[in-house]
Amino acid sequence: MPTLTKLYTMEEASQHNTGGDCWVVIDGKVYDVSSYLDEHPGGDDVLIRAAGKDATEEFEDAGHSKSAREQMEQFFIGELDEMPPPIPQMEIISKKKESDNLPQKVLNLSKQYWAVPTVAAVGLSVAIGLIYMKKKHA
Known part of the structure; x- marks a missing residue:
């Protein structure tokens, strides 16, 4: 043998x-x-x-x-042993799980970034108001 x-x-x-x-x-x-x-x-x-x-x-x-x-x-x-090493298993992640949480993600982002457009709008309104008041009193 x-x-x-x-x-x-x-x-x-x-x-x-x-x-x-x-x-x-x-x-x-x-x-x-x-x-x-x-x-x-x-x-x-x-x-x-x-x-x-x-x-x-x-x-x-x-x-x-x-x-x-x-x-x-x-x-x-x-x-x-010249066999190539085994290919590691791929982990499959469902996209559905990510999209189920999409409305919450949008809400979180809108809460996080609300200040910039709001401050810009208020600043622009104040500037326009001041210009209007100066022209009215002039």
């Missing part, structure tokens, strides 16, 4: 990014190389810089040998 391969998300792999807990992703496969840091021919800093990341390009650029690729398999812990 075939064994099931563990799937990891890139987010999970990115949490393993230190010298004591060092995972790298290469060609969609996840490797825990924490125990290999001291033995790595290129030095532990190379692996630590790649920790928690997709290091496929860096791995290929380094020109690893066939034996290095075979040795990697002992550190294999699973594959990268």
